[in-house]
Amino acid sequence: MPKPSNPNPILPPDFDCIKVVHSFEELASTPFGYGVNAFCWPRVLDGDFAEVVEKIGLGDGITLLDESFLQGLQVSQAGYVAINEMLQDERLLSGLGLDPVLNCIHAYPSDDHGATISTDVYSFHADSAPLQSETWLCTYFGASSEAIRNEEAVRHVDIPKTRAHLLKLYGGQDDEGFYEFLSENCYDLHYSALPHAEPYSFGIANLWRIAVQYPGSPVQPCIHRAPRTNSPRLLLIS
């Protein structure tokens, strides 16, 4: 039976920094480059992910969903399908030598205490790594992550007022030591959206592969953030 068209209301068009692909193989094998720093494989999944979340139950923070835990949940056939779809994705990524995890996220740690720069995942940020790396993401249920084009954002540390504030906090000169201070505190990885910015949603069930900041990366990192929500989310991340 043909699958219905993708129900995601905000599926990004195939242009500029985002490229839509049509299979897992294409998603896994297409290199970042030519300004493309986000690949999306749009999907419609059949399982009942709401039921899985309901059976996981209440919690706080992040619940790691390993295979035995998921398979131990008492679910209907539709919930069983959802669990298998999640585990299948986990296997696909593991098959690439990655280390994916499935999570039910009730809340992430938040920095809401008047920090000069918020460095939690609710803030637009780039993932970073010392070596070649990439981030994979899929939201199966709940509010999805979102991203922003590089030209629509500016690093907080490049905003003069914020930089001056950080220099004061550092208590020194704008020198090598200050760069290390910014890096150690991850201040240099967080961004402010420009007024005209139009963030795009990763949508539900779509599998994304996004660029990470690392030495020698051929593209700028994909700037993204987690949604602020009080409702649980089901997520695959690697």
Ligand SMILES: [Fe+2]
């Ligand atoms: Fe991230």
